[in-house]
Amino acid sequence: MVDRSQVAESVEPLVRMEQLGVRFGRQQVLRDLDLSIARGQTVAVIGESGCGKTVLLKTIIGLLRPTQGTVCFDGQDVYRLSQRELTRTRIRFGFLFQQAALFDSMTVAQNVAFPLRQHSSRPEREIREIVLARLAEVGLPESVVGKKPAELSGGMRKRVGLARALALEPEIILYDEPTTGLDPIMSDVINELILSTRRRHPVTSIVVTHDMHTTKKVADRVVMLYPLTRLRPGEPQILFDGPPSQIDRAEDRRVRQFVQGEAGERLMEMRGVNGGGSEEGLGIGD
Amino acid sequence: MANSLHATTVSGGSAGRRGGPVRWLVDWIADLGDVVIGWVTGLGSISVFSFQTLQWLFSRLPRKETLLPAFYQIGVLSLPVVALTGTFIGIILAVQSYAQFRLMNLETRLGAVINMSLVRELGPVLAATMLAGRVGSSMAAELGTMRVTEQIDALASMGANPISYLVVPRFLACLILIPCLTVMADFMGVVGAAYYSVYVLQIDWFHYIHNSAQFVGLFDLFSGVVKSLSFGAAIALIGCHRGFHCDAGAEGVGKAATAAFVQSFCVILFLDMVLNILLDAIYLMLWPRAPSLI
Numbered sequence: 001m002v003d004r005s006q007v008a009e010s011v012e013p014l015v016r017m018e019q020l021g022v023r024f025g026r027q028q029v030l031r032d033l034d035l036s037i038a039r040g041q042t043v044a045v046i047g048e049s050g051c052g053k054t055v056l057l058k059t060i061i062g063l064l065r066p067t068q069g070t071v072c073f074d075g076q077d078v079y080r081l082s083q084r085e086l087t088r089t090r091i092r093f094g095f096l097f098q099q100a101a102l103f104d105s106m107t108v109a110q111n112v113a114f115p116l117r118q119h120s121s122r123p124e125r126e127i128r129e130i131v132l133a134r135l136a137e138v139g140l141p142e143s144v145v146g147k148k149p150a151e152l153s154g155g156m157r158k159r160v161g162l163a164r165a166l167a168l169e170p171e172i173i174l175y176d177e178p179t180t181g182l183d184p185i186m187s188d189v190i191n192e193l194i195l196s197t198r199r200r201h202p203v204t205s206i207v208v209t210h211d212m213h214t215t216k217k218v219a220d221r222v223v224m225l226y227p228l229t230r231l232r233p234g235e236p237q238i239l240f241d242g243p244p245s246q247i248d249r250a251e252d253r254r255v256r257q258f259v260q261g262e263a264g265e266r267l268m269e270m271r272g273v274n275g276g277g278s279e280e281g282l283g284i285g286d
Numbered sequence: 287m288a289n290s291l292h293a294t295t296v297s298g299g300s301a302g303r304r305g306g307p308v309r310w311l312v313d314w315i316a317d318l319g320d321v322v323i324g325w326v327t328g329l330g331s332i333s334v335f336s337f338q339t340l341q342w343l344f345s346r347l348p349r350k351e352t353l354l355p356a357f358y359q360i361g362v363l364s365l366p367v368v369a370l371t372g373t374f375i376g377i378i379l380a381v382q383s384y385a386q387f388r389l390m391n392l393e394t395r396l397g398a399v400i401n402m403s404l405v406r407e408l409g410p411v412l413a414a415t416m417l418a419g420r421v422g423s424s425m426a427a428e429l430g431t432m433r434v435t436e437q438i439d440a441l442a443s444m445g446a447n448p449i450s451y452l453v454v455p456r457f458l459a460c461l462i463l464i465p466c467l468t469v470m471a472d473f474m475g476v477v478g479a480a481y482y483s484v485y486v487l488q489i490d491w492f493h494y495i496h497n498s499a500q501f502v503g504l505f506d507l508f509s510g511v512v513k514s515l516s517f518g519a520a521i522a523l524i525g526c527h528r529g530f531h532c533d534a535g536a537e538g539v540g541k542a543a544t545a546a547f548v549q550s551f552c553v554i555l556f557l558d559m560v561l562n563i564l565l566d567a568i569y570l571m572l573w574p575r576a577p578s579l580i
Contacts (some may be wrong), residue, residue, distance in 0.1 A: 063439050087445040101440035104431075105355075115444045164444075 004246070014039045014074055014172060015060055019048050022055050023070030028228050029055050031237055033069070035223065039171075042198060042205040044219035044244070048258065051227040052237075054098070057174045060206070061093050062086055066194040073172075091119055094165030094173040096201075098180060102149035108160050109145035115167045134163040137200070138193055155186035162193060163237040172204040173197065179211045187211065194218045212259055216244045218228075224255055331428075332428055335527045339457055342450040348458065360421050361463035365470070371416045372471030375408050376478035378398060384487050393489050397498030400479040405502055409472040410510045411558055416519035417464055417552035422525035426546035426555040429529025430539040438530070448530070458523040465511050466517030471511065505572075509565045513558060520553045 016263065019104045020033040020167075029052040037186060045053050045258065058064040059071055062078045071078045071088055081089060092253060096229075102111050110118050110280065116122060125182035138159040149157055158178060165173055179187035191214050198205060198218075215222055224240040239248060240255045247259055340357075343524045377401045429452060432438050438448045484491045525546045532542040 057441065061443050063442055083447070087447075088572055090443060092443040093443060095440065095443040097436045099435060101436040103440070104435075114446075118446050166295060239406055 005240070012039075013037055014101040014227075015058075015206075016072040017060075017069065018072075020059065020066050020071060022052065022059060022064060023067040026153075028229055030059070030066075030225075031228055033237055035238070035241075037204060037206060039204055039220055040202060042194075042207065042219050043221045043223060044207045044210075044215040045208055045223050045225060046258070047225035048116055048227055050229075051225040053225060053240055054176055056177055056225070057095075057206065057208055058071055061090060061095060061174060063078055064157055067117075091115070092171045094168070094170035096158070096161045096165045096173065096175045096178055098176045100149070100161030102160055102164070105150075106135035107145065108140075108147050108149070108152070111160060112164045112167055113151070114164065115162050119168065130167065131163075133162070134166050136161045137166065137197075139189070155182050155189065158182065158186075159193065160188055161198070162190075166197065166201070169201060170203065175209070177207065178207065179209065179214050187214065187219075190214075191217045212261075215247075219244050224258065226254065236284070294326065322462055326491045329529065332527050334501060335530070336455075336523050338449050339453050339523065339526075342447065342454050342502060347451060348404050348450065348455040351441065352451060352455040353458065356459040357463060359424075359457070359534065360459040361467065364417060364420055364463075367416060367420060368413055368467045368471045369474045370472035371412055372404075373478035374407065375471070376404060376410055376480075377473075377482045378383070379403060379408070379466040380479045380482045380487065385484070393411075393483075394493035395497050396483055396487075396489060397494040399481060400483075400500050401476050401502045402506060404475040404479070405472050405506045405510045407510075407558075408518060409475055410468050411554060413468045413471040414464065414521065414554050415551060417460075417518075418521050418525075418554060421460065421464075422521040422546045423543040424529040425522070425525035426532070427539055427543040429526055430532030430542040433532045434534055434539060440474065447496030452474035453522075453526045455532075456474060456526055457519065460518040460522035461515065464521065465514040468514035468517075469507075472507075509561070512565065513561050516557050516561060517554050520557060521550050522552060524550045 015035075015037040017033055017035045020035075022030040022031055027115055033056070045056060055064060059066050060073070062071075062079070062081075065079060074092075076085075076091065078086070078091070082239065084205070100154065102108075103114070103250065106114070110132050112134055113127050116127050116130060130274070131145065135142070137145065140156065140159055140163065144152070144156065149160070162178075178190050178194065182190065185186050194205065195218055196205065196213075197203060205218075207218060220243065221246050222240060222242065223238055225237055226239045228237060239252050242250075247255065250256055250259070290464040305345070305401075313348060327511045362490060378545045383396055383399060387396050387399075429438070432452070440451070441451055476498075480494065483494055528542040532538045
């Protein structure tokens with residue numbers, strides 16, 4: 001039986017990473033990663049803290065230069081583009097940051113309007129209409145437009161971040177832990193927004209998360225990364241790549257443990273019972 | 287078995303003793319190498335950063351929306367503190383010099399010396415020091431917080447160049463407004479010194495002003511402005527660079543702000559020395575018969 005993720009991969013991928021490696025000083029975070037993401041797919045990248053999920057996202061959009069391998073977006077190597085071409089490529093992305101990364105000095109409206117003002121010469125009235133439409137899409141009332149990010153709750157900040165990411169109607173949206181730090185209801189609101197965004201706009205989505213509820217609800221493909229410090233030499237960093245329905249029955253014990261949230265073996269390692277004395281990553285690219 | 291173990295331990299120990307000074311030397315060279323590499327990397331990093339800032343400055347002027355807040359933050363909000371600094375420098379110079387000049391009955395020449403010191407040296411250096419603290423540290427802390435909270439990454443991800451958007455307006459504001467603030471500090475110092483000398487020290491105002499006007503020339507004002515231009519550029523570049531390369535967390539932001547001030551202060555003093563030598567050479571080239579300025 002051929003699953004949906006395999007069908008999607010047979011079409012020309014929108015994002016293709018080949019032998020990707022990222023190293024910070026002496027710490028290798030990603031190693032020999034081969035990953036292709038097809039147009040229209042929603043891929044959840046899961047894994048423990050420090051396994052390089054955020055680093056992967058930032059490498060895709062050209063914020064972090066890989067130390068090895070290539071990242072191609074729509075057939076073009078992101079790191080061989082000129083500054084102007086890279087800017088044009090980045091406009092095709094929307095990025096929802098972990099803490100939303102709203103500009104403190106600007107109001108909600110100015111935040112959402114930022115990419116519009118930066119890359120278009122639309123009249124102010126039109127910009128305001130788009131801002132209100134995007135805010136309405138994420139369920140925020142008109143009354144928030146004049147507020148500063150500091151006056152908003154965590155969930156509202158995430159929603160403003162999503163409205164800003166959607167402002168230029170991107171082809172691909174990168175979500176960096178969209179539900180982290182939110183209560184279960186607000187987490188589900190964000191999950192629903194990810195789904196409704198996909199219904200409204202034909203977008204490709206990469207969702208970095210360690211929330212299995214989000215993974216099972218929004219993704220049609222799951223990729224699980226594992227921290228290099230805890231892998232055996234030569235072992236591939238991707239432990240699982242398949243549909244969410246199969247992750248519970250994954251062959252690798254470490255995948256099942258992650259899905260079920262079992263800390264038993266990890267606790268033993270941390271206490272040094274196994275003699276391994278495992279080291280936590282430096283927290284880069286959680 | 288026991289003997290062999292003992293032998294191993296003894297031989298290991300003697301090897302340790304033999305390796306001691308060698309190991310210490312190797313460690314010392316490695317530490318020195320780390321420091322040198324750190325310095326060279328830092329210098330290279332700020333050089334590239336400065337080059338990119340100049341490149342963006344000449345390729346695209348910043349928008350009014352980014353320029354005006356930078357001018358307001360750096361220029362308008364610094365006015366009171368710079369005016370106060372200038373006034374007190376002038377008064378302190380008058381208080382300190384008066385006793386010496388009175389001994390030689392030269393107190394009417396007090397204005398000339400104070401104004402010369404203010405315009406050529408103390409005004410630019412002390413105003414720049416004050417601004418390195420107020421403006422440089424604040425830029426490093428603000429941009430550092432933006433780095434830590436991923437706001438700089440957010441800017442880049444939306445296709446805006448962070449150097450063009452964040453650094454160029456601050457650089458321009460410092461470059462234009464720090465010389466203006468210095469001229470104002472000079473003016474306040476001159477006025478403060480004149481007020482104190484005439485009204486408190488009872489020096490004849492006519493001679494005070496007459497002598498002051500005779501001594502300070504346009505070249506003195508020019509050299510003060512040239513110095514403050516370079517100090518302004520240094521404060522902006524160092525403050526923004528520290529902010530952009532800030533380490534994670536509150537500690538990283540604090541360190542960036544402190545480093546911005548300390549590095550700016552050292553660079554201000556170094557630039558002051560270099561510019562004094564350079565301006566003196568220019569002065570002698572233009573007026574070969576005049577006595578050297580330094």
